[in-house]
Amino acid sequence: MPGREGLGRDFNDVPTAAGVGLSLRHASAVCFVVHGVTVAAQVTITVAPSFGGTYVSPGAVISHYYTSTAANGSVARTKAVQTNSNLVPQTGTIAIGATAEIEVLAAMLPDPNCYIKCSVTTGTALVTAIMHDLLQQRGPANLALAGA
Secondary structure, eight states: OOOOOOOOOTEEESSSSSSSOOSSSSEEEEEEEEEEEEOOBBBEEEEEESSOHHHHHOOOOEEEEEEESSSSSOOOOOEEEEEEEEEEEOOOOOOTOEEEEEEEEEGGTTOOEEEEEEEEEEEEEEEEEEEESSOOOOOOGGOTTTTO
């Protein structure tokens, strides 16, 4: 069965995205993958109208996210529901060794905000951003810079 490369066609990624401003002008959504490392973690989603702007809460935009107790793909994800917030998890933390996947659609951001950050506010975590449903497909070398 033939395959195809997804980078540049379906997604763009930023492997080290904790606290980094990312543009959603070229994608319909971003999935932040948060991996609890040495201290259970909590993250905050903030937005701004420009890369160097002041990042503020987008309001209560996150109503659910997905978790797994293992970061190696050996444990199924479960849906975690919370009261709408920009804090994930709203109460508690992402356990050491666990993951949380947080989807944010560009349409969820209040105008004119098109830049988003996922910052670790408690504990330690690795954050990867996967921007998907690209508005324009390009070769990987020609992708729009997400963090600029």
